[in-house]
Amino acid sequence: MYVNEQAVKEILEKVKPAKLVAATKYIDEKEIEKLEACGCLYFGENRVQAFLDKYEQYHGQGHWHFIGTLQKNKVKYIIDKVDLIHSVNSYHLIDELEKQAKKHDLKVHILLQVNIAREESKHGFDIEEMDEVMNYLMKCPSLIVDGLMMMAPNIEPEDTRIYFRQTRELLERLKETYPQYPLHELSMGMSQDYQIALEEGATIVRIGRALFHE
Numbered sequence: 001m002y003v004n005e006q007a008v009k010e011i012l013e014k015v016k017p018a019k020l021v022a023a024t025k026y027i028d029e030k031e032i033e034k035l036e037a038c039g040c041l042y043f044g045e046n047r048v049q050a051f052l053d054k055y056e057q058y059h060g061q062g063h064w065h066f067i068g069t070l071q072k073n074k075v076k077y078i079i080d081k082v083d084l085i086h087s088v089n090s091y092h093l094i095d096e097l098e099k100q101a102k103k104h105d106l107k108v109h110i111l112l113q114v115n116i117a118r119e120e121s122k123h124g125f126d127i128e129e130m131d132e133v134m135n136y137l138m139k140c141p142s143l144i145v146d147g148l149m150m151m152a153p154n155i156e157p158e159d160t161r162i163y164f165r166q167t168r169e170l171l172e173r174l175k176e177t178y179p180q181y182p183l184h185e186l187s188m189g190m191s192q193d194y195q196i197a198l199e200e201g202a203t204i205v206r207i208g209r210a211l212f213h214e
Ligand SMILES: *Cc1c(COP(=O)(O)O)cnc(C)c1O
Pocket: 023, 025, 046, 067, 068, 190, 191, 192, 206, 207, 208, 209, 210
């Protein structure tokens, strides 16, 4: 697919002051440079190999986020190359991130993925688990929890509003209980529902299809 320059500029304006992370799984490095030329400076890849290929080819000023399911054994390939990992969804992954962060002498910024709609098919922690997770993270001094990430169910956009709202409420509660963490980011909303996510407090939207054309 190719960058739709008009759409990128319009969406960048619309989402301000939230951050637009362009989902780059649909495009190659050439198009990533076009995104940057339009003013889009955050790129989110969801597979490790594709990320590494694009990262190596890309020589601009933009920032990379990892937004997809991350396997434990692949953490070591990306840990020193991404600014934020959106999709931290298990204790095993937390352990490996802490181990690799320490090894590279890095502070690693993460978001915790919440399975807010309790979907069998989706990754992420349950709401009830979150306090246990936050307490567990206290033993991980190399990890900085910037906030939460969620994937809305694939239903009518307006019906997802409640899940965005519940995620924001969870973030607010965690922020009060765990003041030692920044907890200021809410990564939610994609092409079909980002406007609703923004109304409900998204600070980062991850958008793919709406930025591109065939
Ligand atoms: C592809 C992808 C998006 C963007 O989805 P679109 O529907 O193309 O906007 C957002 N988040 C993740 C994790 C993705 O893999």
